[in-house]
Amino acid sequence: MGDALSDSNNADQFLVTAIRSGDQRAWRQLIDRYQGRLLAFARTRLRGPGEAEDALQETLLGFVTSLAHFDESRSLETYLFAILRYKIGEVLTKKNRRKEVITGFDVDDDSPGIPDPASVETPSQFAAHHELTRQQADALAIILRKLIEEFRDRDKLDDLKVIELLFYVGLRNKEAGERLGRDEKAIAGVKFRALNRLREYLDELPTEERNLLGNASVSSEATVSHVWRDRRLSCLKRSTLGSHVLGVLDEPWASYAAFHIEEIGCLMCRANLEDLSRESERIGEDVSDRMFQSSVGFLSRRGN
Ligand SMILES: [Zn+2]
Incomplete structure (x- = not known):
């Protein structure tokens, strides 16, 4: 099944290029494409009236006002989700009721991930400070992605489940075995082979990237789970x-x-x-209109 996110990247790149040139229709299109999933995500975390919509609006504003800093080689969806998570984190911190609303394994918003693009006063300073972390994270993502793709390509999804529980969720072998109904020794075997593969992939990296990960002081933001x-x-x-959804997988x-x-x-x-x-219900032309109207001004004002 290949890369989980790359299939829509080309369309997104066209869209972002058009938005950068001030194309309002493209901006509308981006909102239409992403608002549903972003709003659904926000609603899992924010339950107060209008809170999820506000976070979505903030996210779109944050994106449009920081367009200059968006790196098109990255996934637009992932970037938008990251801004949204940040905005949600802000709201929850303010309300100081974070624990109540956490219902799934996502959170850990204590680690900032990416900054709120709209609130960065001097982007170049910020970028310099975070460059090492991002390079480390990039290198780590390369080798992890290779491992995951290998599991997928070989239809070894049961083993992928194991490493997802161990590396992402952070379970111990025994716990992962219980969750999956598998022998602890089998779990240990999968882990052993996965770590070996990661070492091999690490060796295949160009020296510069390999050294980034060889450095013992890899920052916490670049940890595997993060x-x-x-x-x-x-x-x-x-x-x-x-x-x-259709039950045809x-x-x-x-x-x-x-x-x-x-x-x-x-x-x-x-x-x-x-x-x-x-999607068939079209969750609201009105929401879409509101999001467009409240953000489109920032597009034209940027004037580039
Ligand atoms: Zn997922």
Whole structure:
């Protein structure tokens, strides 16, 4: 099934280029494409009246006012989710009721991930400060993605479940074995082979990147779990989620999808799923209009 996120990247790049040139229709299109899943995600975390809509609005404003800093080689969806998570974190911190609303395995918003693009006063300073972390995270993401793709390409999704529980969720071998109904020794074997593969992939990296990860002082933001969530390494393609909704996904993908969504409780995939399952209802031209009207001014004012 290849890379989970790359299939829509080309379309997104066109869109971002058009938005950068001030194309309002493109901006509207971006809102239409992403608001459903972003709003569904926000609603899993923010329950107060209007809170989720406000966070979505803030996210779109944050994106449009920081367009200059968006790196098009990255996934637009992942970037938007990251801004949204940041905005949600802000609201929850303010309300000081974070624990109540956490319902799935996503959170850990204590680690800032990416900054709020709209609130960075001097982007170049910020970028310099965070460059090392990002390079480390990039290098780590490369080798983890290779490992995950290898499991997928070989249909070894049961083993992927194991490393997702160990590396992403942070379970111990015994706990992962219990969750999956597998022998602890088998779990240890999967882990052993996965770590060996990661070492091999590390050796294949160019020296510069390899040294970044060889450095013992890799910052906490570049830890495996953080990178895994931030880059959505094991998230499902929207088309795969669509098949899952329709119940036409073949095994072993069907059981893997259920695992990722229900056992791991990935809130971003859940949000996508929810968005997909009510796409036919068109969750609201009015929301879409409001989002467009409140943000489009920033587009034209930027004037580039
Ligand atoms: Zn996911």
